[in-house]
Amino acid sequence: MLQQQTLIPEEERQKESLKFEDIKGHEHEKRAAEVAAAGGHNILLIGPAGSGKTTLAHAMQSILTPLWITEETSGTTQPDFGELCNRTPFRAPQNSIPCSQMIGEGKHIRQGEIFLANGGGLLMDDLRNYKPRVLESLRQSLTQRSISVNSRDRTVVFPACFLLIATMQLCPCGNLGDSFRPCACKPEAVHKYQRRVPRDLLQYFDLVVEVCPVPFSKLNDERECESSETVRARVKAVRSLTRKRLRGKTINCNAEMEPGDVRKFCALDETTKELMKSGMQHLMLTAGAYFQVLKVARTIADLGGAESLTAAHVAEALQYQKKGEWL
Ligand SMILES: [Zn+2]
Secondary structure (H helix, E strand, C coil): CCCCCCCCCHHHHHHHCCCHHHCCCCHHHHHHHHHHHHHCCCEEEECCCCCCHHHHHHHHHHHCCCCCCCCEECCEECCCHHHHHCCCCEECCCCCCCHHHHHEECCCCEECHHHHCCCCEEEECCHHHCCHHHHHHHHHHHHHCEEEEECCCCEEEEECCCEEEEEECCCCCCCCCCCCCCCCCCHHHHHHHHCCCCHHHHCCCCEEEECCCCCHHHHCCCCCCCCHHHHHHHHHHHHHHHHHHCCCCCCCCHHHCCHHHHHHHCCCCHHHHHHHHHHHHHHCCCHHHHHHHHHHHHHHHHHCCCCCCCHHHHHHHHHCEHHHHCC
């Protein structure tokens, strides 16, 4: 099915061309973005206004590979359609988007943003500012990996497998989490603000990462940052490895593994089990988060070329579970 062809405004083009090498500092955040892209893990970037969340989120487009690529079977290589098109789908709908455009609608079934992101990335910048119905449609598509579009006389179900990239500040004034600018919000206003995104949507993020403002010394650093091209090559290698491991299944990446796959491919030794247990208690994580941590640890191990999961992989995956305090 062909995607809708639209003219891309200049501002969007600039966001499209954002690269990792253009972003100074943020090493921890860029690493998390690489893990997310490699494993197909949904990622939420949180932090004060002006910390660079939106820039990072847009730059992720430069390291994404299509969710399904280079199927190698019986020694023959299928065409890599993502590479042929030279584009991974990437959609970044505005906060004001009506639900009908998010889902799709109409007599001739016009596809919405959720379908158009299928096989690529969907960026929701400032997640709390989307309409509740839009967030609900997003939650449904994450649950079902599909989206139902109603027209006058029929319902059509479209596939909706995408990597969700979202950003969020922590309070209405935007300064919470900033070391230099004090937050002017009352505690109840912060609480109300943080509750604007439903818990059952937040639980779909395998990685929740704090984005801290880059210190001046880093902004002035003349050393070259690693390029998006280099990062993307590692992402692609992990995707390819994962597809081989999951051959014969209907899933494409580590994030989509079922509990049975997790038990098979994410086995832990006794020391690592102990670390996992204490980490879960400390962060007050749910059973769902347990599987998320293991899947993310699998991706981290794959990026490092490791066969088995170690304590270091699990410890890093636990770092990305910042949401425990809200769920
Ligand atoms: Zn505030």
